[in-house]
Amino acid sequence: MSNAKKYADLVETVRLAYQKEKAKIEQNDKWTSQAKADSLREISEIYNNHLSKLRQQLSDERESRLKTLEQKLFAVGDNPSLQMNYRDAISRAGAFAGSENQLKDLMTQALETGDKTLAKGVAFTAQKSGYFELAAQAYDGAYKTYFEEYMVIQSALANPTSREALEESFMFASVN
Numbered sequence: 001m002s003n004a005k006k007y008a009d010l011v012e013t014v015r016l017a018y019q020k021e022k023a024k025i026e027q028n029d030k031w032t033s034q035a036k037a038d039s040l041r042e043i044s045e046i047y048n049n050h051l052s053k054l055r056q057q058l059s060d061e062r063e064s065r066l067k068t069l070e071q072k073l074f075a076v077g078d079n080p081s082l083q084m085n086y087r088d089a090i091s092r093a094g095a096f097a098g099s100e101n102q103l104k105d106l107m108t109q110a111l112e113t114g115d116k117t118l119a120k121g122v123a124f125t126a127q128k129s130g131y132f133e134l135a136a137q138a139y140d141g142a143y144k145t146y147f148e149e150y151m152v153i154q155s156a157l158a159n160p161t162s163r164e165a166l167e168e169s170f171m172f173a174s175v176n
Helices: 003-027 033-074 080-094 100-113 116-129 132-136 142-158 163-171
Strands: none
Touching: 003 033, 033 116, 033 142, 080 100, 080 116, 100 116, 100 132, 116 132, 132 142
16 A cells, blocks of 8 residues: 555544544534534644644655665665766766756667666766656666656655645645
């Protein structure tokens, strides 16, 4: 189950509990309208606090997952020689950061020669420059899936009007 689905289920559970409590208060004929209003305000605050905590947990988990994905996609491990080659690849690609066409040419060269370190360096530079489709070319198999997940998370964080961000806003809308 995805985090978003897990949190959607938790939010739905909170909403149902709120609706149940709200109905009990509204149906209580022994309370004055002021007592009902006070109780409704109190349970709204309690449930909205629950929703805020769930939203923060989802955000924390998303940030943690983003860091994990960045490590999988853009880190090269502890081998000093590989790290040096990767720094060189990022430096070479960085010289073309403002030109998508030149980065494409460098990516083509890396893929045609099987230079995975250069491809990874170009991918790193491309995604930092906003050339996401180009960056995706460096990955296949499981890493392609990791990159797609990375982009969904980045999109939701960077664009508050993205589908994911709007769904999250709707999911965590306050109870009232």
